[in-house]
Amino acid sequence: MKSYWSAWRDGECDWTPAVILANQKYKSRLVEQHPFDIAYDQFTASLLHAERWLIAGYSFRDEIVNERLRTVFSLRGRRPQVLIVSKGADSPQSWVSETLNLREDDPATFQFVDGGLADLESTSAWRTWLDGVPGLY
Numbered sequence: 001m002k003s004y005w006s007a008w009r010d011g012e013c014d015w016t017p018a019v020i021l022a023n024q025k026y027k028s029r030l031v032e033q034h035p036f037d038i039a040y041d042q043f044t045a046s047l048l049h050a051e052r053w054l055i056a057g058y059s060f061r062d063e064i065v066n067e068r069l070r071t072v073f074s075l076r077g078r079r080p081q082v083l084i085v086s087k088g089a090d091s092p093q094s095w096v097s098e099t100l101n102l103r104e105d106d107p108a109t110f111q112f113v114d115g116g117l118a119d120l121e122s123t124s125a126w127r128t129w130l131d132g133v134p135g136l137y
Contacts (some may be wrong), residue, residue, distance in 0.1 A: 024063045032063050042070065047072040047080075052129060056085040056117055060095035073100045081109045083129040087116030 004069065007013050009026060033039050047053065060066060073079075086092045092112055097100065111125040120126050 027064055040064075044068050044072060044125060050078065051078075051080055053082045053135070054085070054129070055081045055082065056120075058084075059089075060092065060099050066099045070100055076090050081111075081129055083113065083125060085113045085117055085120055087114065 002010075002012075004013065030036055043065075053092070082096075084092045084096060090112075093110075096110060111129055112126050113120060113123050115123070
């Protein structure tokens with residue numbers, strides 16, 4: 001008997017899960033379909049207009065999200081201020097450079113915090129990233 005997921009991928013099921021639990025190949029097709037396209041389109045629109053990006057707890061291993069980040073980043077004339085918060089052994093700097101195709105002379109403003117979210121508010125990176133945001137601090 002064929003597994004549910006195999007039957008679903010082959011279009012042999014009457015229902016579709018409400019979350020995407022698929023490999024990158026199938027996910028890229030699914031995020032273009034309703035209702036998932038709504039969230040990804042809103043994500044892209046928000047990235048296009050936001051002056052600051054806060055990326056926390058993201059491993060930069062989701063190729064669909066990476067492609068959106070890369071595309072929007074390349075389209076923007078004025079680069080956003082980006083604060084990346086991580087915790088663990090992986091170096092976010094290398095993932096970010098690879099994901100966004102950064103060059104050494106790129107004018108993008110990136111700050112990295114490796115201690116996780118718990119102590120973020122006490123870091124200078126957080127205060128710098130917030131500098132100039134109306135109504136904050």
